[in-house]
Amino acid sequence: MDVEDHAEELASALGVDTQEVKEDLENLLQYSVPIDEAKQSVRRKYGGDGGGDGGPEPESVDVADVTTEHSNVTVSVRVLTVGTRSIRYQGEEQVIREGLFADETGVISYTAWQDFGFEPGDSITVGNAGVREWEGQPELNVGGSSTVALESDPIETPYDDRIGGESDLFDLEPGDRGRTIEVRVQEVEARTIDGRDGETEILSGVLADETARLPFTDWDPHSEIEEGANLRIEDVYVREFRGAPSVNVSEFSRVAPLETEIAVRESAPALPIGEAVDAGGMFDVELVGNVLAVRDGSGLIERCPECGRMIQNGQCRSHGEVEGEDDLRVKAILDDGTGTVTAVLDDELTSDVYGGTLEDALVAARDAMDKEVVADEIREKIVGREYRIRGSLSVDDYGANLDAETFKASDDDPATRAREALSDLDGAVATDGGDSR
Secondary structure (H helix, E strand, O other): OHHHHHHHHHHHHHOOHHHHHHHHHHHOOOOOOOHHHHHHHHHHHHOOOOOOOOOOOEEEEHHHHHOOOOOOOEEEEEEEEEEEEEEEEEEEEEEEEEEEEEOEEEEEEEEEEEOOOOOOOOEEEEEEEEEEOOOEEEEEEOOOEEEEEEEOOOOOOOOOHHHHOOOOHHHOOOOOEEEEEEEEEEEEEEEEEEEEEEEEEEEEEEEEEEOOEEEEEOOOOOOOOOOOOOOEEEEEEEEEEEOOEEEOOOOOOEEEEEEOOOOOOOOEEEEEHHHHHHHHEEEEEEEEEEEEEEOOOEEEEEEOOOOEEEEOEEEOOOOOOOEEEEEEEEEOOOOOOOOOEEEEEEEHHHHHHOOOOOOHHHHHHHHOOHHHHHHHHHHHHHHHOOOEEEEEEEEEEEEEEEEEEOOOEEOHHHHHHHHHHHHHHHHHHOOOOOOOO
């Protein structure tokens, strides 16, 4: 059902002009107001009672059968997670609750635009819930025209182990809400940012458990979050930051010290490049591969003093003509046979690879009257060799980039790896009985 259909239906129920209703709806929708909430706002404007939308009774459906073709539905579900968050809605702050519902057929995300009182583990029937598309999937919107009734008998689901949102860091994904984690704070710093309400104090850093390390932001600094602390943090949500999950702690999160020490994984997960790239981004990963080439824009470069971007011929794309600041960088193409990634080395790692300081590079460039001599020397040293690189992987429309924290020559024996690969292949053939069809 498009906006015009909604407007005609609503105008008919309210006895007002269709075009005026359509304009009101479009005005709200351009601010990403869910359609059912937009309709409720229009009803209130024209003196409607806010109950129902003039259409048929919402259909009772299983979670797996909910699609974006539905306007409103009724579902009986188990509450898996409940997250609380403050958003800017129609220019004002509004507190919403969001998370996951489930029944025996599947799981669906929801947003509740008021507090209906349900908690993780509750079995409820939600009547007249709106349906919208969120990140390519249907999501339930529980608003002013919805009803929520507590069920006396538990709704049986195969997802009961997900009630409460207990998660390891490795399992978190962008879009997760109402999650609970137990972590050690590895890094933390206080920062002042220019937020939506002016200057805002936040905490940021790195959290770790035995499965992974992830960046975090605490938007309402909790005193318990300090370096080395072992914490249980309830009601966090996850956003994407540079292609990887990032934990967000809010004013509604509950932070409590743990008496036991959280075991922390010291090494990064080691993955084939193709698998890591297919994952869409990872904050901490280790890749091994051969350097195929050193890209242009490596070696001795100049950066904009305002934004830090590389400049060419004294021109910054954002700030125009500037006086550049000298720096060192390497952008190396790494390949392991499963995929490729561009490894980006900062000034310190580049200095290690080059075997000299920034001053040494400047002297070499002046003597040769050519900055490229620095990149050429780096190419001679690393192209064709195998390296083990740890860092943060981001993937976007322009490709995969790994911001390297370490860049070390691999100590693996290629001959040993080849023998292991052949052994695995022989085993697979033996399992298939030698049938090569």
